[in-house]
Every structure is written in structure tokens, then in C-alpha cells.
Amino acid sequence: MNHHLRYVLPLYPFLFLFAARVVRWERIGRPLAAVCLLLNLASVSRVHPQELAYFNELVGGPENGHLHLLESNLDWGQDLLRLRKWLDEHPEARPLRMAYHNLVDPSVYGIEYAPAPFGPCPGTRGMPPESLGPRPGWFAISANLVMGSYFYTPDGCWGLRPTVRGAFTYFQEFDPVARPGWGLFVYHITPEQADRARRRLGLPPLGGRP
Known part of the structure; x- marks a missing residue:
């Protein structure tokens, strides 16, 4: 790239x-x-x-x-306002989890969210498998992260967390339901979809856990 x-x-x-x-x-x-x-x-x-x-x-x-x-x-954190507008039009897309490739906290723009879980990759070896994604729910993920890039991401508590290469590439297992801007993907993952993807990635099923 x-x-x-x-x-x-x-x-x-x-x-x-x-x-x-x-x-x-x-x-x-x-x-x-x-x-x-x-x-x-x-x-x-x-x-x-x-x-x-x-x-x-x-x-x-x-x-x-x-x-x-x-x-x-492509994705320099320019789509937060578009995401907020999309969320206002789709109140069902909550609670929301995010992985946002930028230092600015989305809360500044009135977006309530929790951090999206890391997925299986070399940098997450040793983490409990049940703590890793995929998980069901609504997610907004930066295109950079979906494609394997890494950077600091806001943690939902006005702090930053470092990511590792490939931590969010598991979202390539799913089709986005919306793109508020070309640098952001929105996903809605059902429990069944999450478990199917987890099996493909060698993770144990969640058994209905969110």
C-alpha cells in the first residue's frame, strides 16, 4: 500500500x-x-x-x-461528523463499539461508544480467546484498521490505546451495512454471524454472550 x-x-x-x-x-x-x-x-x-x-x-x-x-x-479521521449524522438517523445502531484511526476522541462530536475488541493476530497471542472478536453488535471501524494498519485509537474514556498490526482485520469476514464516509465502515454482526466467523478464525463460539 x-x-x-x-x-x-x-x-x-x-x-x-x-x-x-x-x-x-x-x-x-x-x-x-x-x-x-x-x-x-x-x-x-x-x-x-x-x-x-x-x-x-x-x-x-x-x-x-x-x-x-x-x-x-483515504482515511485521515475525516468522517466523524458523517458518522454522527448517520447515527442520528439510525438510533437502532446502539450500543456502538468503535476502532477509530485517530487521536481525537469521537466523544468530542457527541458519539457514545465503547472500544471494539481486538481480533486474533500475532500481537494478541496470549490473550484469552473469549475476549477477542468477532462479537455481535454494532461497530464503526476505520478503513485503515480493517485493512490491517495500526495506530493509537481512542479508548472511550478520553484516553488512547495502542493497537497492533492486524488487530481488526477480522472485520473483513463481514460486509458493512453502511459507509457514512469512505474512511469508515459500519457493521451489524448477529450472534450467528459472529460464531461462524469465530469458527473460521479458530476461536471458540460465544454461546450467546455479547
């Missing part, structure tokens, strides 16, 4: 100059360039005002951006 796309930004002017040569093709080039510009305008307009997470349709659009780039190219 490329950590910082900005390192290749100096190449862009040269790419634009190369692309501009298409306009010299009198018969095909100019109409083709106009169509490409219109398609690009529509593509960018679709993601506004979330341009940080813009990916064009050739790579699957912003829906699939997390499969190509992470960190400041």
Missing part, C-alpha cells in the same frame, strides 16, 4: 502534458478529450465533498479505494 500519494504528485504536470497531446488529433482526439473531461467531472462530482477519498472508476471508485491506498490517501 502506498502510504503517501503526494510523493508522486510532481509527476502529474508531465502526465497532463502528455495527455494534452491527444487534443492534437483533430478528428478523434478533441471529441475524445471532451468526453473524458465530462466523465471526470461527473466522477469527481459524485464524491464531493469527500475528495480526499476520490478514486476513479477504473479502480472501482471510492467504494474500493481501501483496496489500493490507505492512511492519508
